[in-house]
Amino acid sequence: MFRIQQQFKLVSLRFQSQTFQLSRNNSISSNIFTANSSNLKMSKSNDEISTKRASITHIIFDMDGLLIDTENFYSQVQEVILARFGKTFDWSLKAKMMGKKAIESAKIFVEESGISDSLTPEQFLVEREDMLQSLFPTCNLMPGVSRLINHFHTNRIPMAVATGSHKRHFELKTQKHGEIISMMHHIVLGDDPDVKKGKPSPDIFLAAAKRFEDVVDPSNILVFEDAPAGVGAAKNAGISVVMVPDPRLDSSYHSGADQVLSSLLDFNPGEWGLPPFGDAAS
């Protein structure tokens, strides 16, 4: 217990010192992402893109790393745990874990980092829990979230959240963010009985799609995601996806998405047949 408290102090200190660095990194990488996004658009014909994008009526948001800035908490805690084994946590491992159910990403963590003889996935989840429980309630919204959700809500666009997080973590993460959560038609969590397998299985997005009041065709839904597994899940469900990746994620993971943006602030609703910003209603 003492060791966990000491590690948590270290995580807190690291978090405070990394906040500034992260915002600097985000702004530095912004132009690179814009260039990648343009390249992606150029690989398909304009007609094909505009026809596909013109018909969106419903929205499904991922949560961690897309609506709220919790992915950095996971990274910092996992870094501390691997340091105990003399190993480092890097973005190639992060890319494989993010967006998945807790136990699924825990298996990847211990196996891929080569510590499975010393730590089981279940022990890993117990070891990180105290640190995460203290960090989650402090999380902030990602840039552009408040403006986008308020815009859709004002314009009566039905929205849902589909997150790999289980109920207990969801409640900690959303303690400060009740207002945006209250604008969602429904929430589907990773421990929902209809979500047999985590992302990239389509289960969670198919469950979220069928819980809107009206029957909605997947081609009329748009998913927002930050994680490779989440992009895969949306595509496996036949749903278009806008990816807003962390700048540190390798760009080879961008290719599955229909659009890649460096920030939700860059999303243009009019491109997708949604009410544009600046209307009287927004």
Ligand SMILES: O=P(O)(O)OC[C@H](O)CO
């Ligand atoms: O990105 P989400 O919201 O599906 O969350 C999944 C995990 O809880 C964090 O990677």
Ligand SMILES: [Mg+2]
């Ligand atoms: Mg996510």
